[in-house]
Amino acid sequence: MPEGWIKAQLLSDLRDGIAGHYDTLSGNVSRNLFVDKARTPGTKVPGDRQPESSWWAGEHEGYWMDGLVRMAFLTGDKEYIDKASKKIDAIVAAQDSDGYIGIYSKETRLKSYTNGYQEAELWTQSRIFQAMLAYYEFTGDKKVLASVEKAVQLTLSAYKDKGLSYFKRGGNPTQGGAPHGIAFSDTLEQLYRLTGNPIYRDGEIWLFTDFSNSLPNTDISMDMLSEANKDKPWEVHTPHIMESLALPQILASLTGEEKYKTAAANARMKLSWHTTPGGQIVGDENVKGRKGTGTTFGEYCSFTEGVIAMNQILAYSGDLTAANWTELVSLNGAQGARFQTTNRATAYLSCDNRLTTDAKNKHGGRLLFSPSHKAAACCTLNATRLLPYYVDGMWYRTADASALVASLYGPCKVNTEVAGTKVAIEETTTYPFEDSVNFTITPAKDTEFTLIFRIPDSAANASIEAGTDAKITKTPGQIEVTKVWKPGDQVALHFDFEVQLRQTNDDQFYYQRGPLVFGLKFPDKLVQTDFKFELKGKDSGFKEYNVVPTEKTGWDYRIDKAATFQLVPMENSDPLKPWEQSPIGLRGQMFNSAGKSEDVTLVPEGTTLLRRVTFPASSPTAQ
Numbered sequence: 001m002p003e004g005w006i007k008a009q010l011l012s013d014l015r016d017g018i019a020g021h022y023d024t025l026s027g028n029v030s031r032n033l034f035v036d037k038a039r040t041p042g043t044k045v046p047g048d049r050q051p052e053s054s055w056w057a058g059e060h061e062g063y064w065m066d067g068l069v070r071m072a073f074l075t076g077d078k079e080y081i082d083k084a085s086k087k088i089d090a091i092v093a094a095q096d097s098d099g100y101i102g103i104y105s106k107e108t109r110l111k112s113y114t115n116g117y118q119e120a121e122l123w124t125q126s127r128i129f130q131a132m133l134a135y136y137e138f139t140g141d142k143k144v145l146a147s148v149e150k151a152v153q154l155t156l157s158a159y160k161d162k163g164l165s166y167f168k169r170g171g172n173p174t175q176g177g178a179p180h181g182i183a184f185s186d187t188l189e190q191l192y193r194l195t196g197n198p199i200y201r202d203g204e205i206w207l208f209t210d211f212s213n214s215l216p217n218t219d220i221s222m223d224m225l226s227e228a229n230k231d232k233p234w235e236v237h238t239p240h241i242m243e244s245l246a247l248p249q250i251l252a253s254l255t256g257e258e259k260y261k262t263a264a265a266n267a268r269m270k271l272s273w274h275t276t277p278g279g280q281i282v283g284d285e286n287v288k289g290r291k292g293t294g295t296t297f298g299e300y301c302s303f304t305e306g307v308i309a310m311n312q313i314l315a316y317s318g319d320l321t322a323a324n325w326t327e328l329v330s331l332n333g334a335q336g337a338r339f340q341t342t343n344r345a346t347a348y349l350s351c352d353n354r355l356t357t358d359a360k361n362k363h364g365g366r367l368l369f370s371p372s373h374k375a376a377a378c379c380t381l382n383a384t385r386l387l388p389y390y391v392d393g394m395w396y397r398t399a400d401a402s403a404l405v406a407s408l409y410g411p412c413k414v415n416t417e418v419a420g421t422k423v424a425i426e427e428t429t430t431y432p433f434e435d436s437v438n439f440t441i442t443p444a445k446d447t448e449f450t451l452i453f454r455i456p457d458s459a460a461n462a463s464i465e466a467g468t469d470a471k472i473t474k475t476p477g478q479i480e481v482t483k484v485w486k487p488g489d490q491v492a493l494h495f496d497f498e499v500q501l502r503q504t505n506d507d508q509f510y511y512q513r514g515p516l517v518f519g520l521k522f523p524d525k526l527v528q529t530d531f532k533f534e535l536k537g538k539d540s541g542f543k544e545y546n547v548v549p550t551e552k553t554g555w556d557y558r559i560d561k562a563a564t565f566q567l568v569p570m571e572n573s574d575p576l577k578p579w580e581q582s583p584i585g586l587r588g589q590m591f592n593s594a595g596k597s598e599d600v601t602l603v604p605e606g607t608t609l610l611r612r613v614t615f616p617a618s619s620p621t622a623q
Helices: 004-016 018-025 054-075 078-093 121-139 142-158 179-195 198-214 238-244 247-255 258-273 300-317 322-333 378-382 386-392
Strands: 395-397 403-406 412-418 421-428 436-443 447-454 463-465 471-475 478-485 489-494 499-503 509-513 516-521 524-528 545-549 558-560 566-569 584-591 597-604
Touching: 004 018, 004 054, 004 386, 018 054, 018 378, 054 078, 054 121, 054 378, 054 386, 078 121, 078 142, 121 142, 121 179, 142 179, 142 198, 179 198, 179 238, 179 247, 179 300, 198 247, 238 300, 247 258, 247 300, 258 300, 300 322, 300 378, 300 386, 322 386, 322 516, 395 412, 403 412, 403 421, 421 447, 436 447, 478 489, 516 584
Parallel strands: 403 447
Antiparallel strands: 395 403, 412 421, 421 436, 436 489, 447 478, 463 489, 471 478, 499 509, 509 516, 516 597, 524 545, 558 584, 566 584, 584 597
């Protein structure tokens, strides 16, 4: 359960932000599509902004419910727990006798391409199933688990068991709602993990095989991840890629087959090509072969889907380095693409270097900070899901239940069981704004087990204190501590991060310390657009904004590669609102436009709306 700044941000977003109030500013999450089940392919659903295709509205309702359930239970907010519970109960109560849960009418649901099809049957189902399974994991309500199982088994029987392809269809099969159906793997993975029923494992194999055979030229197909194509960059819709990113690794673990191991390794390699300094995956809808730089855009949907995928990759591979990417995007690009501390508006598309967002018509308004973009609501709704999934990936238990793994850091409390004993752990820190993370371990009785701590890739000098009776083993990327733990035992982990000057794919440079990427912040002004977010004639109170600079000094600075930047404390920071006003900065010198050294203070990317992160470099002799 989150504590500190994580819980404070979740509570603020829930009570005052988009997360808890999206149904007051747009009707596209409150039409109860999974209760009415009356959509037909090609129909439009009248909305308060623009008519939206039936599958978009189903996607949005599922996104919102997933974020709502997770945030409500993670914060313990009773009002929103009740709200989420009523919505989940309504879906379960409306389930058809054959088990169907979805948005489509009886005449059009669960059809193959040859008989007519729904563009997004698996996609929309998977979004609401994620909310329902999260609800089950929080509450233990077995009727909800049984409801999802019955629905999923019906869907598998309609396609897999009849030997029908879901993904093979006419038109442009790599676009639209159909390829999103690969995210049905999220549901199958979770059900297999929860129940151990092999039909869900077999369903994952069928799903990825059908996807790869039907869409061989899409970026995460087995063919495109083979050794023959390992040097080909990604091209298509970024969320499609991130939604399927974990499948090769999951299937490598479940089957042991080398072809999946190869595909998983090549997927991770390609991910590194297309990642920006702040962790954003290149894509202003599509990747188009571009490598990540400070000026390439990333789409918020891909941030969240990427965090989900990397959590799964870590779980099935045991490779803790997967969490390095999760930290990078969650604590930099994602925080810098939303309002702070309360997320009342989000940028659909964001980049590390951003001097303005005042381009109403560029990318269909996706650069604006909005509670619901005209193009689609997906990114604003995914902004409500990212931090809950970060929490989801903070702790793991090894498969043999002999050890607990701390993979992502931040203030939290853990109640679990290891080595047959109930254990409570309190993790105290303001990470990523400090290097120290302290743990208090309270087992129900004295018990020997192991704690495994991930060491971030920039913490080569990490140290740990766990008492003289602890056996400590340090290997690349992790520290293992084994001892007989007693109530109240302490562990102190210290990373001793150093400031690093890093180079980008386009030969620019930037500064990073630990998981935080730093940039030069520009003073900004919010300019409200003329769009009103009203529902049934009632103003929601949410606004859309251009963000423009009040000054531009520093945009043309150059990095002095010989300069030394030092960590410095910043004033007026609230430990529960560190993204609003950073408690730390980096102070050093850069060359100004006249070629002279000038003192500057850089701040974490996530604490800014307008900033420059990457700069060209000059040496002192170039003045």
